Amino acid sequence: MAHEAPPVSSQRPVEGRKAEIRQVALDLAFKVGPTQVTTGMIAKQLGLSQPAIYKHFPSKSDILAEIACHLGERIAHNISQAKASGADPVTRVRNLFLRHLELINRYPALPEFMIIRDPKGDHSALQGAVQTAMMAYRAAIEAEVEAAIITGQFRATLTATDATTLIASVGQSLVLRMLVSGNRDNFCADGARLFEMQIAGFSATGDNG
Amino acid sequence: MAHEAPPVSSQRPVEGRKAEIRQVALDLAFKVGPTQVTTGMIAKQLGLSQPAIYKHFPSKSDILAEIACHLGERIAHNISQAKASGADPVTRVRNLFLRHLELINRYPALPEFMIIRDPKGDHSALQGAVQTAMMAYRAAIEAEVEAAIITGQFRATLTATDATTLIASVGQSLVLRMLVSGNRDNFCADGARLFEMQIAGFSATGDNG
Amino acid sequence: MAHEAPPVSSQRPVEGRKAEIRQVALDLAFKVGPTQVTTGMIAKQLGLSQPAIYKHFPSKSDILAEIACHLGERIAHNISQAKASGADPVTRVRNLFLRHLELINRYPALPEFMIIRDPKGDHSALQGAVQTAMMAYRAAIEAEVEAAIITGQFRATLTATDATTLIASVGQSLVLRMLVSGNRDNFCADGARLFEMQIAGFSATGDNG
Amino acid sequence: MAHEAPPVSSQRPVEGRKAEIRQVALDLAFKVGPTQVTTGMIAKQLGLSQPAIYKHFPSKSDILAEIACHLGERIAHNISQAKASGADPVTRVRNLFLRHLELINRYPALPEFMIIRDPKGDHSALQGAVQTAMMAYRAAIEAEVEAAIITGQFRATLTATDATTLIASVGQSLVLRMLVSGNRDNFCADGARLFEMQIAGFSATGDNG
DNA sequence: TATGAATGAGGCTTCATTCAT
DNA sequence: CATGAATGAAGCCTCATTCAT
Numbered sequence: 001m002a003h004e005a006p007p008v009s010s011q012r013p014v015e016g017r018k019a020e021i022r023q024v025a026l027d028l029a030f031k032v033g034p035t036q037v038t039t040g041m042i043a044k045q046l047g048l049s050q051p052a053i054y055k056h057f058p059s060k061s062d063i064l065a066e067i068a069c070h071l072g073e074r075i076a077h078n079i080s081q082a083k084a085s086g087a088d089p090v091t092r093v094r095n096l097f098l099r100h101l102e103l104i105n106r107y108p109a110l111p112e113f114m115i116i117r118d119p120k121g122d123h124s125a126l127q128g129a130v131q132t133a134m135m136a137y138r139a140a141i142e143a144e145v146e147a148a149i150i151t152g153q154f155r156a157t158l159t160a161t162d163a164t165t166l167i168a169s170v171g172q173s174l175v176l177r178m179l180v181s182g183n184r185d186n187f188c189a190d191g192a193r194l195f196e197m198q199i200a201g202f203s204a205t206g207d208n209g
Numbered sequence: 210m211a212h213e214a215p216p217v218s219s220q221r222p223v224e225g226r227k228a229e230i231r232q233v234a235l236d237l238a239f240k241v242g243p244t245q246v247t248t249g250m251i252a253k254q255l256g257l258s259q260p261a262i263y264k265h266f267p268s269k270s271d272i273l274a275e276i277a278c279h280l281g282e283r284i285a286h287n288i289s290q291a292k293a294s295g296a297d298p299v300t301r302v303r304n305l306f307l308r309h310l311e312l313i314n315r316y317p318a319l320p321e322f323m324i325i326r327d328p329k330g331d332h333s334a335l336q337g338a339v340q341t342a343m344m345a346y347r348a349a350i351e352a353e354v355e356a357a358i359i360t361g362q363f364r365a366t367l368t369a370t371d372a373t374t375l376i377a378s379v380g381q382s383l384v385l386r387m388l389v390s391g392n393r394d395n396f397c398a399d400g401a402r403l404f405e406m407q408i409a410g411f412s413a414t415g416d417n418g
Numbered sequence: 419m420a421h422e423a424p425p426v427s428s429q430r431p432v433e434g435r436k437a438e439i440r441q442v443a444l445d446l447a448f449k450v451g452p453t454q455v456t457t458g459m460i461a462k463q464l465g466l467s468q469p470a471i472y473k474h475f476p477s478k479s480d481i482l483a484e485i486a487c488h489l490g491e492r493i494a495h496n497i498s499q500a501k502a503s504g505a506d507p508v509t510r511v512r513n514l515f516l517r518h519l520e521l522i523n524r525y526p527a528l529p530e531f532m533i534i535r536d537p538k539g540d541h542s543a544l545q546g547a548v549q550t551a552m553m554a555y556r557a558a559i560e561a562e563v564e565a566a567i568i569t570g571q572f573r574a575t576l577t578a579t580d581a582t583t584l585i586a587s588v589g590q591s592l593v594l595r596m597l598v599s600g601n602r603d604n605f606c607a608d609g610a611r612l613f614e615m616q617i618a619g620f621s622a623t624g625d626n627g
Numbered sequence: 628m629a630h631e632a633p634p635v636s637s638q639r640p641v642e643g644r645k646a647e648i649r650q651v652a653l654d655l656a657f658k659v660g661p662t663q664v665t666t667g668m669i670a671k672q673l674g675l676s677q678p679a680i681y682k683h684f685p686s687k688s689d690i691l692a693e694i695a696c697h698l699g700e701r702i703a704h705n706i707s708q709a710k711a712s713g714a715d716p717v718t719r720v721r722n723l724f725l726r727h728l729e730l731i732n733r734y735p736a737l738p739e740f741m742i743i744r745d746p747k748g749d750h751s752a753l754q755g756a757v758q759t760a761m762m763a764y765r766a767a768i769e770a771e772v773e774a775a776i777i778t779g780q781f782r783a784t785l786t787a788t789d790a791t792t793l794i795a796s797v798g799q800s801l802v803l804r805m806l807v808s809g810n811r812d813n814f815c816a817d818g819a820r821l822f823e824m825q826i827a828g829f830s831a832t833g834d835n836g
Numbered sequence: 837t838a839t840g841a842a843t844g845a846g847g848c849t850t851c852a853t854t855c856a857t
Numbered sequence: 858c859a860t861g862a863a864t865g866a867a868g869c870c871t872c873a874t875t876c877a878t
Binding site for chain 3: 858859860861862
Binding site for chain 5: 469472
């Protein structure tokens with residue numbers, strides 16, 4: 001119909017729409033909950049007809065799956081960045097933590113992608129992508145905690161697993177607050193402060209102040 | 210089938226069915242998520258036709274609302290019990306924490322009732338009941354933390370609000386793990402251990418070991 | 419179970435309930451429309467449980483059928499009363515008309531019973547009772563109109579059928595006003611005035627004032 | 628299947644379906660009563676699945692509302708046409724009346740739209756559209772009656788309001804007959820005859836024959 | 837790439853009706 | 858005579874998905 005061939009890019013507008021759909025779906029996932037997102041909501045937000053979504057994704061779960069995959073990649077990327085981001089373990093664990101908070105601040109629907117139940121058993125891979133990345137996140141923290149114990153930054157009596165849980169829990173607490181209130185104010189700042197408070201208890205010095 | 214004849218009952222079946230429906234709905238809320246529960250699922254689990262539910266509850270949201278109300282009362286009850294449960298603030302905060310874990314262990318759908326989004330603006334009171342109780346829970350912890358600072362059990366430099374957040378976050382971290390894994394093993398035991406670890410960092414002695 | 423035998427009357431309380439149900443159903447028929455009446459509405463209005471209705475009527479249509487029958491009898495009774503109520507045809511037609519208005523004023527749901535459509539083909543006899551009576555009402559008017567023409571009270575050029583239609587239409591116009599407004603004020607008074615105005619045009623004198 | 632290719636159409640099917648739905652709903656409204664019309668009945672009549680209706684109307688009441696609105700506009704249009712349709716008041720009132728009969732003959736469900744009870748308080752605007760138009764119809768008749776009294780076509784002793792009621796009642800009587808019998812034969816013809824008979828009684832001449 | 841039309845599955849809710857007590 | 862429990866049919870509406878254009 002259109003004999004004006006798009007010159008160089010013909011994949012870009014396509015990928016652009018896909019990205020838009022993912023983005024809108026992600027926003028809605030935070031607003032109404034991931035499972036409550038409908039193709040109709042996405043379409044309306046984009047000014048499209050509802051079936052238009054299916055020109056870009058074969059099914060609704062694929063949208064969620066791609067989002068989950070995308071989020072998983074972001075988390076993984078964060079981890080590898082943080083691993084190379086400092087000389088000492090405590091700096092690296094701090095970076096791990098703070099970057100992760102920033103990620104959640106940017107994609108606040110992320111935490112809920114971890115607890116989606118699988119309606120048909122089909123998208124077991126869906127939340128899997130996020131969960132796997134989150135396990136890697138935890139493992140990365142734990143590795144740094146162990147390293148910090150070895151370097152003597154954290155006291156030797158510390159259980160690495162439990163310390164990791166406590167560090168991660170600081171983030172989760174902020175996430176829950178955000179989910180309940182829908183409010184992201186001070187999310188990262190509070191996280192930074194609480195992180196320092198948390199690891200202060202782990203230091204080898206006994207100097208808690 | 211049951212050779213134990215129901216002795217005096219004439220009120221039982223009535224409130225009994227309602228309680229059954231609530232119970233089944235609560236179980237399903239954990240299995241598939243509170244918003245995903247359908248009246249059909251409840252009915253099937255009870256071996257009833259779906260409209261039969263409406264002989265006991267005027268609408269689906271009323272089921273969820275009653276559950277939320279019930280959970281809120283349990284939380285509130287826990288708080289008042291814990292407040293009277295020990296001489297010193299640290300014992301009381303420990304009781305607050307542990308009892309709350311037990312509550313979640315018993316009603317694992319509880320946390321998700323806090324993050325239900327309001328589909329129509331109608332059940333604002335729905336999650337409200339739980340959220341209000343949870344705020345009271347937090348406030349109760351904070352009050353004990355402040356008391357512990359005054360009694361000297363916790364160091365004077367502690368920020369009560371932040372310490373409260375960290376204590377509460379221990380529970381949230383366990384909850385998230387449970388939601389992700391669907392597994393409640395060691396839930397309370399791990400909670401107890403992590404709680405001690407967490408407040409160790411708050412003690413006035415500096416003795417973190 | 420009850421060894422206290424009800425002494426004389428054991429049909430009366432039964433018939434009393436039946437009458438109550440009919441009455442309430444009739445009231446509701448005016449308020450919400452005959453087809454919109456539900457057994458639940460009737461039961462609630464009477465402070466009964468909904469299945470209790472079925473102790474008195476085998477089915478819902480039977481309630482409506484009895485009401486229709488009852489209304490039909492009232493109409494018929496009115497007709498026979500009016501037929502014997504005066505010496506001259508015009509007086510009798512006036513009585514027919516005014517008594518009928520009073521009947522509608524008392525049972526304002528009556529007109530709508532005439533236009534109920536039969537949902538299943540079963541209660542064809544339902545509206546039939548009222549329609550038959552209404553046809554008799556019309557026939558009675560027409561007979562008096564013919565008599566009045568013969569006696570000379572109405573002019574000889576009058577078509578009895580059409581004059582009857584015009585007389586009946588006065589009532590229908592008031593009924594429609596009442597149905598639209600839900601208001602019965604002045605119903606009978608306006609009817610009386612308009613009736614006189616209507617038949618003034620039929621008189622043999624040509625004296626329209 | 629159809630070897631008659633639809634030539635230019637791309638707008639037609641859209642508004643076409645909406646119109647079809649309205650039309651079918653209107654027909655059914657006459658057959659079973661406006662409140663008894665279901666979306667399923669409409670769909671079956673059109674050979675569609677029931678949810679298909681919702682691709683064209685957001686809700687069932689919107690179908691009825693659009694119909695009511697449409698009918699209201701037709702009535703209003705009739706009034707303005709009739710107002711300009713003749714030199715003398717009696718001609719104009721005759722046109723008002725006859726056109727209105729034709730309208731009802733074409734849309735026989737119209738009268739029942741006036742007496743729909745409001746199930747939820749929501750479609751108060753529903754019957755309102757028709758009722759408002761009907762009040763305008765009455766007012767238009769009354770204005771012409773007053774004019775006819777002034778011009779001397781109607782006798783000076785006539786009460787305009789009551790005369791209007793009597794004129795309108797002629798139509799209502801025919802409507803009721805049609806609703807009861809479901810038969811539209813002679814509807815307009817009988818109306819014309821009875822109208823003349825009715826206004827004959829209003830003429831200034833006293834010549835009723 | 838997008839739309840308009842439509843569908844099947846499924847969810848909530850109402851209602852007449854039955855039955856055991 | 859009345860109730861509590863339950864059911865089947867039916868109604869409204871939403872949603873993911875398909876298809877022709």
